[in-house]
Amino acid sequence: MTITAGTEHGQGAGAPETAAEIPVPDVPSWLVPGAADGGEPRGRQPRRSPLTVARPARRLTDRYWGTLPGRLRLARAACVLLATGLLILLAVAATGAAATWNQTAQRDVPRTLSATQLNLALNDMDAQAANILLSSGDSGSGKSRLEESYTKANGFYKDAQQTISRSLRTLAAASEGDPATESVVVGLTDDFAHYQELIGRALENDSHPGGKDAAREDYRTATDLLTGRLLPEARKLVDANDAVYERQYDAARGDLTVQRTAEAVLGVVLVAALVLLQIRLAHRFQRVFNPGLIAATLCAVIALLCGAQLLTINDEQMKVARRDSFDSVIALSRSKAIGYDANADESRYLLDPGRRPDYERTFLDKSQQLYGITGAGLDTYDQRLDETWAAYRKNHEDRRFTGEYRRELDNITFAGEREAAEKTVAAYAVYQRDDRTFRRLVAEGKTQEATVFCVGWAADTSNAHFGEWMKALDQVTATNQRHFDRAVDEGRGALTTLAPAAGAALLLVAGLTVLGLRPRLAEFR
Numbered sequence: 001m002t003i004t005a006g007t008e009h010g011q012g013a014g015a016p017e018t019a020a021e022i023p024v025p026d027v028p029s030w031l032v033p034g035a036a037d038g039g040e041p042r043g044r045q046p047r048r049s050p051l052t053v054a055r056p057a058r059r060l061t062d063r064y065w066g067t068l069p070g071r072l073r074l075a076r077a078a079c080v081l082l083a084t085g086l087l088i089l090l091a092v093a094a095t096g097a098a099a100t101w102n103q104t105a106q107r108d109v110p111r112t113l114s115a116t117q118l119n120l121a122l123n124d125m126d127a128q129a130a131n132i133l134l135s136s137g138d139s140g141s142g143k144s145r146l147e148e149s150y151t152k153a154n155g156f157y158k159d160a161q162q163t164i165s166r167s168l169r170t171l172a173a174a175s176e177g178d179p180a181t182e183s184v185v186v187g188l189t190d191d192f193a194h195y196q197e198l199i200g201r202a203l204e205n206d207s208h209p210g211g212k213d214a215a216r217e218d219y220r221t222a223t224d225l226l227t228g229r230l231l232p233e234a235r236k237l238v239d240a241n242d243a244v245y246e247r248q249y250d251a252a253r254g255d256l257t258v259q260r261t262a263e264a265v266l267g268v269v270l271v272a273a274l275v276l277l278q279i280r281l282a283h284r285f286q287r288v289f290n291p292g293l294i295a296a297t298l299c300a301v302i303a304l305l306c307g308a309q310l311l312t313i314n315d316e317q318m319k320v321a322r323r324d325s326f327d328s329v330i331a332l333s334r335s336k337a338i339g340y341d342a343n344a345d346e347s348r349y350l351l352d353p354g355r356r357p358d359y360e361r362t363f364l365d366k367s368q369q370l371y372g373i374t375g376a377g378l379d380t381y382d383q384r385l386d387e388t389w390a391a392y393r394k395n396h397e398d399r400r401f402t403g404e405y406r407r408e409l410d411n412i413t414f415a416g417e418r419e420a421a422e423k424t425v426a427a428y429a430v431y432q433r434d435d436r437t438f439r440r441l442v443a444e445g446k447t448q449e450a451t452v453f454c455v456g457w458a459a460d461t462s463n464a465h466f467g468e469w470m471k472a473l474d475q476v477t478a479t480n481q482r483h484f485d486r487a488v489d490e491g492r493g494a495l496t497t498l499a500p501a502a503g504a505a506l507l508l509v510a511g512l513t514v515l516g517l518r519p520r521l522a523e524f525r
Contacts, residue, residue, distance in 0.1 A: 068284065069521055075277050076517050082270040083300070083509040089266060090307045090506075093259040094499040097314045097491065100252040105488050108245035109326065111174045115237040116333035118167035118188075122234055123337055125160035126226050127344030128153045129199050130351050131455045133206055133215055144448070149455045149463075164192060171237060181240060188233050195230060198222035216352055223348065231341075242330055249322045256315045263311060267304030270509070274300055292516020296509045303505035310498040317491035324413040325484035331411075332477040335370050335404035336470065339428075342366040343466055346438060346454055350447070363435070371428065372402035382436060385429055393422070408476065414483050420476040427469035434462035 131153035137145035168189050175181040202218035205211035274297040281290050345363040349356050364378050376384045388400040392409075399406060405425055412418045434453075441450035453461050 072517055072521055075273070075280075076513055079270065079273050079277065079296070079513045080510045082266060082273060083303075083506045083513075086263065086266045086270060086303065086307070087503055087506040089259060089262055090303075090310065090499065090502050093256070093263070093307075093311055094495050096252070096255055098495050100248065100318070101488055101492050101495075103248060104245065104321065107174065108241065108248060109484075111171065112238060112241040112245060112330070113333070114167045114170040114174070115234065115241050116330070116337065117163055118171070119231065119234040119238055120333070120337040120340055121160040121163040121167065122192075122226060122230050123340035123344055125157060125164065125199075126223060127340060127347055128157035128160060129202070129219060129222070130344060130347035132157060132203065133212075133219060134347055134351055134451055135455055136206055138212075146452065146456065148457055152457065153455070161196070168192065181237070184233055184237055184240075188230065188237075191225060191229050191233070195222050195225050198225065220352060220355070238330075238334070245322070245326070249318060253315060253318055256311055256318070260308065260311045260315070263304075263307045267300070267307065271297060271300045271304060274509075274513070290516050292512045296512035296516060299505040299508040299512065303502045303509065306498045306502035306505065310494050310502060313494040313498070314491050317487040317494075320413075321484050321487035321491070324411070325480045325487060328408050328411050328413075328417075328480040329477055329484065331404050331407045332473060332480070335408075336473055336477075338366050338369050338404065339466075339470065339473070342370075346435065346462070349439075350442070350451055350454060360439075367432065368403065370403050371405050371425065373400075374402075378436070378439075382429075382433055385432060389425060389429065414479055417476065417479050420472065420479055424469065424472040424476055427465070427472045431462065431465050431469045434465050438462055 131149060135146040135149035135153060168185065171185045172182070172189070175185050198218050199222050202215040202222065205218060206215035274293055278290055278293045278297065281293070342363050345359045345366070349359040349363070352359070360378065364381070367381060368376075371385060373381065373384045373388060385401075391398045391400060396409075399409070405421070405428070408421050409418075412421065438450050438454050441447075441453060455463055457463055
């Protein structure tokens with residue numbers, strides 16, 4: 001290869017017209033950069049500036065941030081994303097709260113109440129079986145029968161039997177998928193069938209002449225099965241189902257606490273972003289107001305307030321339903337079951353003289369579970385009850401007793417609840433005094449008179465006073481149950497009204513933000 005020099009024209013005559021050709025050695029093409037692919041040698045390419053390499057990135061930055069239209073687009077995207085995030089958060093919170101209310105109202109509470117009804121009905125059924133045997137008179141002859149007591153005891157016995165069967169069916173259906181609970185329910189069902197067989201045999205023996213002793217023996221065996229297996233298993237079901245509700249309650253309120261914090265943060269950031277964007281537009285475009293952004297800001301404030309109210313109402317109503325209401329319902333249901341069991345101990349005391357010391361002791365134990373007085377025995381319980389109760393009535397902070405009634409009185413929340421609870425304890429004190437009268441009659445050998453006083457239905461009998469005690473107890477329970485139902489309704493009501501309102505407001509925020517910025521962005525086209 002040769003390179004030919006160009007010509008140079010000089011002023012002087014005789015200058016050479018062409019330059020001499022300079023020989024250049026041939027170089028393989030593979031040694032020349034860029035020659036192999038048809039490009040120019042690298043040595044002849046212009047050097048690229050680092051600014052040239054960064055120019056595409058700068059153009060991208062300028063498009064989305066370096067220019068005013070880019071910054072407006074980013075602000076628009078940020079506001080829409082914040083509104084969308086808040087919408088998703090509220091949707092998740094509302095869905096979770098709705099699921100909690102459904103689980104509470106349709107599963108946890110019905111299961112727990114069915115277990116408490118089972119516990120109560122088992123005690124009632126056994127008490128009524130003893131009352132039937134006590135009021136039936138001489139075996140097979142019908143002599144000395146207390147007709148009213150006998151008839152009512154039979155009716156109550158059948159009612160309790162139906163309640164137990166219904167509760168077991170409800171618990172069996174609810175326990176599907178829970179092997180531990182299902183096993184307990186199956187065991188209870190089998191034991192209850194055996195218990196009914198023993199009670200049926202006792203009643204059958206009692207209907208034959210000379211069968212009273214055999215009837216007592218069968219009843220004793222049935223009562224041992226009741227106290228040894230049926231009642232402990234029933235209480236276990238109450239505690240297990242209540243524990244499920246407690247775990248769900250703790251989890252739901254924990255979620256609501258986190259969601260309330262997140263909702264407040266997202267809402268405040270969204271409102272602040274919209275306000276700052278409005279200020280920026282007013283400064284840049286020399287316009288005071290942007291109607292679209294003002295409307296979007298108002299919608300964001302509405303969404304923030306509705307969301308906060310939604311979460312707050314559900315959090316508060318869950319507390320009312322669980323702590324203020326249902327905790328009292330459970331305590332009162334337990335106290336009612338204990339009361340029926342204590343009342344049954346009086347009938348057992350009369351029916352089975354061989355076990356009177358045991359039944360007297362268990363009666364005192366149950367009394368202490370209801371209204372516990374340290375160091376009190378049956379001979380001092382009445383006096384100590386009157387003293388401690390008078391002290392409490394004088395000063396509600398002076399609580400010298402324990403037990404289920406103390407638990408209820410520590411949880412007074414609703415109007416009229418304290419008066420109803422105090423009325424219950426007053427009726428309980430009357431029943432306790434009746435028990436001492438009944439035992440004094442037995443000690444004096446007046447067994448028939450003690451039986452009439454124990455299972456009769458005259459206005460001044462122990463049975464009548466027991467009924468008044470249970471009626472007062474039911475009134476307190478009904479008060480708490482009403483407020484539980486109201487809390488569920490209010491929680492669900494907030495979901496059906498505030499959640500859609502907040503969602504619609506957030507959708508408007510996104511739409512109005514886009515519409516509000518469209519005219520300003522159009523000015524740059």
